Structure formats: structure tokens, C-alpha cells
Amino acid sequence: MRPRDPLPYLVLPALALAALAVMSFPAWLTLTVAGIAMGCMLFLAASGLTLIFGLMDVLNFAHGGFVTLGAFIAVSVVVTWAPAIGGVALVALAVLAAAVAGALLGLVFERVLIRRVAGAPLRQILITMGGAIILQQALIVLWGAEPLPLPRPENLRGSVIFAGAALERYRLAVIGVGVVVFAALALTLKRTRLGLLVRAAVENREMVESLGFHVDRLFRLVFAAGTALAALGGVVWALHAEMVTADLGADITILLFITVIIGGLGSVGGCFLAALLVGLADNYVGFLAPKLALGTDILLMLIVLLWRPRGLLPVAEP
Amino acid sequence: MMRLLSNDRPGHWLLALLLVGLLLGLLAAPFLFPGTKALAVAARIAIFIVLAASYDILLGYTGIVSFAQTTFFGLGAYGVAIPLALGASGWAVVAGGAAAGIGASLVLALVMALLSLRVRAIFFSMITLAIARFAQVLAAEWRGLTGGEDGLTFTVPRLISPAFRLFPAPLLGLPISGPVIAYYLILAVSLAAFLLMLRMVNSPFGRVLQAIRENPFRAEALGYRTILHRALASVLAAGFAALAGAMMALQLRYTNPDTTLSFSLMIDILLMVVIGGMGTLYGAALGAALLVLAQYYLEPLLAALARLSGGVPVLPALFDPGRWLLWLGVIFVLVVYFFPAGIAGTLRARGRAA
Amino acid sequence: MAEPPLLTLAGVHTHIGRYHILHGVDLAVAAGEVSVLLGRNGAGKTTTLRSIMGLWRVSRGAIDFAGQPIAARATPDIARLGIAYVPENMGVFSGLTVAENFRLATPSGRFEPQRLAQVMRAFPVLEQKWQVRAGTLSGGQKQMLAIGRAIIAERRLLIIDEPSKGLAPVMVGQLLDALLALKRARTTILLVEQNFFLARALGDRVAVMDDGRIVHTGTMAALAEDVALQSRLLGLSLESHQ
Numbered sequence: 001m002r003p004r005d006p007l008p009y010l011v012l013p014a015l016a017l018a019a020l021a022v023m024s025f026p027a028w029l030t031l032t033v034a035g036i037a038m039g040c041m042l043f044l045a046a047s048g049l050t051l052i053f054g055l056m057d058v059l060n061f062a063h064g065g066f067v068t069l070g071a072f073i074a075v076s077v078v079v080t081w082a083p084a085i086g087g088v089a090l091v092a093l094a095v096l097a098a099a100v101a102g103a104l105l106g107l108v109f110e111r112v113l114i115r116r117v118a119g120a121p122l123r124q125i126l127i128t129m130g131g132a133i134i135l136q137q138a139l140i141v142l143w144g145a146e147p148l149p150l151p152r153p154e155n156l157r158g159s160v161i162f163a164g165a166a167l168e169r170y171r172l173a174v175i176g177v178g179v180v181v182f183a184a185l186a187l188t189l190k191r192t193r194l195g196l197l198v199r200a201a202v203e204n205r206e207m208v209e210s211l212g213f214h215v216d217r218l219f220r221l222v223f224a225a226g227t228a229l230a231a232l233g234g235v236v237w238a239l240h241a242e243m244v245t246a247d248l249g250a251d252i253t254i255l256l257f258i259t260v261i262i263g264g265l266g267s268v269g270g271c272f273l274a275a276l277l278v279g280l281a282d283n284y285v286g287f288l289a290p291k292l293a294l295g296t297d298i299l300l301m302l303i304v305l306l307w308r309p310r311g312l313l314p315v316a317e318p
Numbered sequence: 319m320m321r322l323l324s325n326d327r328p329g330h331w332l333l334a335l336l337l338v339g340l341l342l343g344l345l346a347a348p349f350l351f352p353g354t355k356a357l358a359v360a361a362r363i364a365i366f367i368v369l370a371a372s373y374d375i376l377l378g379y380t381g382i383v384s385f386a387q388t389t390f391f392g393l394g395a396y397g398v399a400i401p402l403a404l405g406a407s408g409w410a411v412v413a414g415g416a417a418a419g420i421g422a423s424l425v426l427a428l429v430m431a432l433l434s435l436r437v438r439a440i441f442f443s444m445i446t447l448a449i450a451r452f453a454q455v456l457a458a459e460w461r462g463l464t465g466g467e468d469g470l471t472f473t474v475p476r477l478i479s480p481a482f483r484l485f486p487a488p489l490l491g492l493p494i495s496g497p498v499i500a501y502y503l504i505l506a507v508s509l510a511a512f513l514l515m516l517r518m519v520n521s522p523f524g525r526v527l528q529a530i531r532e533n534p535f536r537a538e539a540l541g542y543r544t545i546l547h548r549a550l551a552s553v554l555a556a557g558f559a560a561l562a563g564a565m566m567a568l569q570l571r572y573t574n575p576d577t578t579l580s581f582s583l584m585i586d587i588l589l590m591v592v593i594g595g596m597g598t599l600y601g602a603a604l605g606a607a608l609l610v611l612a613q614y615y616l617e618p619l620l621a622a623l624a625r626l627s628g629g630v631p632v633l634p635a636l637f638d639p640g641r642w643l644l645w646l647g648v649i650f651v652l653v654v655y656f657f658p659a660g661i662a663g664t665l666r667a668r669g670r671a672a
Numbered sequence: 673m674a675e676p677p678l679l680t681l682a683g684v685h686t687h688i689g690r691y692h693i694l695h696g697v698d699l700a701v702a703a704g705e706v707s708v709l710l711g712r713n714g715a716g717k718t719t720t721l722r723s724i725m726g727l728w729r730v731s732r733g734a735i736d737f738a739g740q741p742i743a744a745r746a747t748p749d750i751a752r753l754g755i756a757y758v759p760e761n762m763g764v765f766s767g768l769t770v771a772e773n774f775r776l777a778t779p780s781g782r783f784e785p786q787r788l789a790q791v792m793r794a795f796p797v798l799e800q801k802w803q804v805r806a807g808t809l810s811g812g813q814k815q816m817l818a819i820g821r822a823i824i825a826e827r828r829l830l831i832i833d834e835p836s837k838g839l840a841p842v843m844v845g846q847l848l849d850a851l852l853a854l855k856r857a858r859t860t861i862l863l864v865e866q867n868f869f870l871a872r873a874l875g876d877r878v879a880v881m882d883d884g885r886i887v888h889t890g891t892m893a894a895l896a897e898d899v900a901l902q903s904r905l906l907g908l909s910l911e912s913h914q
Binding site for chain 3: 193196199203207208212315
């Protein structure tokens, strides 16, 4: 049973309004857009994590590695085709290449590491942690340990002025991508047969198999989709920083975990909500009380867990 | 002898041989391998035996996967470092600082245990990851107290300071300097701590822990209070980790986030315990020795391989000395797959079968 | 010459972890009949059904369905041969609507209008709850959904585990009517049922299990008449369940 409780949805507007009360409108608008953009980037990177967990009870500690992979692929695409293809088309090509690479490596990762430890939580944590080490080191072997530049194309630079607030173009674009991906995921889960199967399998894997569906194949597909999304998220993060290091994924992994915990493990809607919450809180607190900024996310997680031990929008229990 | 080991026999001749070799090696290290690097490596092994064993109590004996063991290690180190860096001196300060670090660890571990041991294992692991990260960021940012990323450098008591000489003349060719004395102090404390942990896991308390690990529901049904036992195990594990941290601070004579709180350090501990063998303590000791030795002496080997494979693409990068973690990661995964009991556990099983 | 049975189990052993649950089960289910599996709790009835479905791996012995060996096959492949399974907990997806629950049980996601109408006639309450989340249904309604879902597409064998468990008496009556309709339509059913009244009303043949083995097989009619045999075989289960 999924309780249709409006309270979790009110947290976001409440936070935004509270912030508006203590700062000027242009500052608020800039921060809110920045926060939503950060939330969208977090969602892109974290959505696969929560999907994979929901379906198979697998928490992939190497998820951040796929974010890094996507970022490095983007660098290679830009280096290879930079003068020939330009602007947004180049970014689109990088996103596509990263997603394909993420999906393919995800399939290998699932085959070699995940499949054999399903259902054994301790070994699973250890194996995916081992996978995270290997993946990160392998990426250093291929792309080096030094930071690589990844300049944004010209039309994704600069800001637009709206109501006296400077809004970065790239952030607005990121919000667009985040909302589109979220809508596509939500519609797929809600409206398609594949989504129906995923939702059913999250609840009761055995019964879905008893109805004649191979859940392991379904899982492989979802795993690949999840790692592809992580790689896509990596491109978006890297273009934001305009630089890639092999530590990118490891650095944001904890933030991704906090996001999926706050949202409710396995819940895509919860993940989106939590990502926006983390993004907004981070930006507001960073502006109002920079000294507190480093603890914001953990504090937010503790507050949410004390209020809702299973996260904001938990999935149905079997 | 067996009483000293709490009747916990190694169980296989090779395991016993390795352990005796490790002990003798550590005892004689300053005489066998002179030089500051060898002394630092030996001290690091002794300290990491305590740290890894403390983590094994958690991972191997209760099945809890925490990534916050470095946080306690760091608390112990900063407990000693902060008062010394502020200019206080003397053994009383060292003892007081260590006690404060250990005390803070016990309290934090208790809070974490009560807060988190009720949630699912995977949740707990993620939360500890966040806590460890928070501690690291805090130490890096709170410059006034911790010196930030640069850390704290301080003077240790005269007895163990580099300039000190216990005897005017060298003993068996080795000048008994402050660092050598520090080393033997650390070794003595480490050995005592290890034997104490061995006693703990072989006590009735330790057996309950193992029962809980095997089957939490059954243990609960038998009337064991699983939460209480797990909380106690977490607290004790934290205390020993903080003790190791205090020793680390004294040995290095400086403390910074990287050497005490970093995630790569946590990965090292994890690798030590899993490769050595979870749930045996002996395995943690072997794993610690193996990994520290690898860290210091594997890199030259990899460098040689990298030179040999000079002409081939990618291979040099694969054997780059900095990539030793890649190979450890591969070994780690193979161990979890094929030898989940690690070196010590696998040898023990053979010993039992024979 | 009689038709060979649709489903046969020969010397089936099943281990769950360290426990040896089935000790050589021999069972035959004839096409067009209702076979009832009886026995006290822990006799191995559910394990037998789960072994047929491939939800527990069989460690020794053979299971054949329509002439094909299925003991080594994966659950989805077994189900696709035309076996529908209604587990003891009903296996209803509570986060999905009633309609979505039904849709999953069809091969393509589309309904055959005639069949749908037939199921809705058998369980009219489900038509009213069509767009409702299955988690909000009552226990009896969930059981209707579980059985309706099992017959929404063409199946050759229905395996139903204790459908009357935990239902109010009035619901058991409705359930019996629905199952009797299936029986009249010559549906092949393998039924585990502790409620002897229900079992007697539905069963053509009966097998009794004890301690992981089949200890008696025969017609339901013979068992229904032989009170001595009933008390010897089922004494315990009848006392504790009626």
C-alpha cells in the first residue's frame, strides 16, 4: 500500500518560501535555480542507484565509478571531434557515447561481479566496494590521474538576466535535461509494460517469475539503464565543473547515497524530490551560513530519517 | 602460552608459522633492518594490526559493515596531537589526550550504534560512509583546532624523541634512540591490545557475537539481546581503533586528515581484514602486515615491471607504481569470491579437515 | 488406454538449505481433474508445489509436465508451459491496480474479451475495484484476484496453495462456487487445502503427504466414505483445522 501523504511534497515549497523570507528576491531566484540545477544533476547520477536497489536489493558502491566513466568519455568525445562538430550537437554526442559506454560496462559489471553475490548482503557490499576500487583505478590507467579540462560549448556559457537575477544558461539547460529524464523514467514506470514488470518485481520477484517473466533479464536491463544514467550524469557534472578527475564519482558518491536514503531507497519519485531538497538546502545554507555548509547534507539526512525512517517516499513493501 | 592466546589456536601449521614469524620479525625488526624507513614500516604494521583487528571485531565477528573505523582512529590521533601541538608536554598529556580520544570514540560509537544498528545493514553502511566523510571534512576545515589539511606537527616526550639516546653506545650495533624506544612501546601496547581482543572474542561475549552473526533471529530467540551485544562490540571496536590512532600520532609526530581519516585508509583496513580472513583476528594481523609491506615494497616491484613493459601500450600504466591499489582491488574481489574466509580462515579450514 | 497424466513427480527430493524436506515424492495429476494434496502442517505440501514451479531446486528425482522434463528449468520457463501458480500468500502486487495485476498475467498485456468477461462473471467484485490499488482489497478480494489472475489467460494447469486460509466463512462459500465453476469447465487443478469440506467438494483424486512423502493416493470419493482412513491419515489436520 502506498500512502498518498502530501506532507513530503510540501517540504520543498516550504524550504523555498522560508529561504525567500530571509533574502532578497534576485538572490533567492539565483540560488533557487542553482539549487534546482544541482538537484537535477544529483538526480541524474542517483536515479540508477535507487532503481537498481529497488529491483534487486543491490546497493552498488561502484555507482560513482560509472559517473566518472561518463565524464571521461565526454572528454574523449570532445577531444576527438571538437573542431568538426560543435556546440550542443557535440554535447549530445558526448551524452550518447557516455550512456552507451555506461550501459555496456554496466552489463559486464553485472555479469562479473553482481550476479554471483545477489542475496548475500555482506559479500555484496564487499564485492561492489572492490569493484569501485578496480573501476576507479582502471579509469586512471586509461585517462590518467591528472585533471582533464572539459570546456562547455559557447552557447552553454554565460547567464541570462531575469527579474534582476543572473541565471546561468548551463543551469537552465541542466534543469531541462533533469526534468525530461525524470518524466521519461516516471512515464516508463507508470505507463509501459516494462515499467509494470519492474514495479511488480520490486514488490515480489518470485511471483513475477511464476507469471513467466525472467526477472534476471529484466534486472540486467535495469542495471544497464542505471549505469547509463550514471554515465549521463557524469557528463552533466563534468560540464558543470568544466574539468574531470578520477575522483569525481568517489567525491559525489556520498551525496548520492544521502539522496537515495532521503528519498526512500528504490523510489524514483523520492529520489527526484530528495535530490531537489539536497540541492536547494545546499545552496541556501551555503549562502546564508557558509560555515554550516559542509554538514548540511548529513544534517538533512538525519532530520529526514528521524521524521521518516524509510525516507520521504518509500516504495511499497511486499 | 595457550592461555595467553585465550586457547584460540591458529589451527594450521602454516598459519602458526606465519604468525610466529610476524611476531619475531616485529620484535627483531630494528636490529635486523636498520634505518628509519624499516622502523616506520614495522611500527605501522604493529599499529595496523590493532586497527585491523578492531575492525575485524565489527566486520568478522558481528557482520556489521561500517566505513567509519577511521573516524575513531582519527579521534585517537587528534586526541594526542591537539594538546601536544598546543604546547603541552609530558606523558600525562599524552595519556590524557589518548584517553580523551578514546573516550570520545566510545561515546560516538555508542550513539552510532543506538542510532543505526536498528536499520538494515546496507543503510548502516551508507550512513557510516557519510559520518566518516563528515569527520574528514570537519578535520580539514576546523583549522584553529586541527590545523586543517596541513595537520598538526608536535614534539613528543623526550624519551621517544629522535635526539634521545638511552645508552651512550649502540646495542648490538643499533643506537637505542627515541624512535626505537617508541617502537618497542608501540609494539608492547599493540601486542597487549591484540591479546586482549583475542580474549574478548573467545569469551562468552564473543561467542554470543558469533551466534548473532550466524543467525540473528535464532540468537534473539535464544534470549540474547542482539542490539546490546552489537552495540557493545561497536563500542569496544571503536576504543581499540582510537588507541591505534593515538599510537599513530606518537609514531609519526604529526597528524593530518590524510593519514588518519581518509577513505583510502578505510579501504586499506577493509582489504587487510578481508584478505587476511574475517572473524579470526589472526587474519587481520596477517592482512595488516601483508598490506603495509605491499604498500612500501610493492611499488618498486611494479616500477620495475612498468619499465620492462615500456614499449607496449597501456601496460606501463597498468604497472604504474601508483596503481598498486588496482591489483589489490582485483585480489580483494577474488578473495571475496573464492576464499571468503581469507588467508587465515582458509588455512584453518584445511587444518580442521586434515 | 488412459491418457498419460499431465504432471508427474517421480522420486522428488528437495533440500532447503541444510534441511531435507521432500524425501522422494511420487505424484500424478491427470488432465481435466482436480487433485487435492492433503497433510498436516510441515508435511511438505507447499514445498512440493514450489518444487514443481522451480522456486526450489529439486536435488533428485524427475518432474514431467506434458511429456517434458521440467525439474531443471527456470521458473519463468515452467510457467510459460502453461502452469499458473497461486501461492499461499496469494502473490498479489499490492502497489499495482487490479487491472495492472491482471494485465501482467496475460502474455501480451491485452485481454481476450470473452475470457475477461468470464472472469468478471466469476468475481464481480473485481470489476468494481478495477482501477483500485490491490493493496487496499480485503483478504477475500485478494484471493479472488489471485485466482482470477491465474485464469485470465489460457493455462493447462492451475496450482493453488490453500486458497481458503484466513478467509471468513462467507468468503469461503464464494471461493468454493468459483472453484466449482472451474471444475465444471474441466480445468486441471492441483490444490493444497486444509479445509476438508472444501477439499471433499472439489477433489476428484486425493494424495496425502506426511514427512516429505506421499503416504496415500486414491479417489476423493473413497476417502470421503472411509472415516477410519480419514482419521488415520488426517486425524491431526482435521482436528486442528475444523
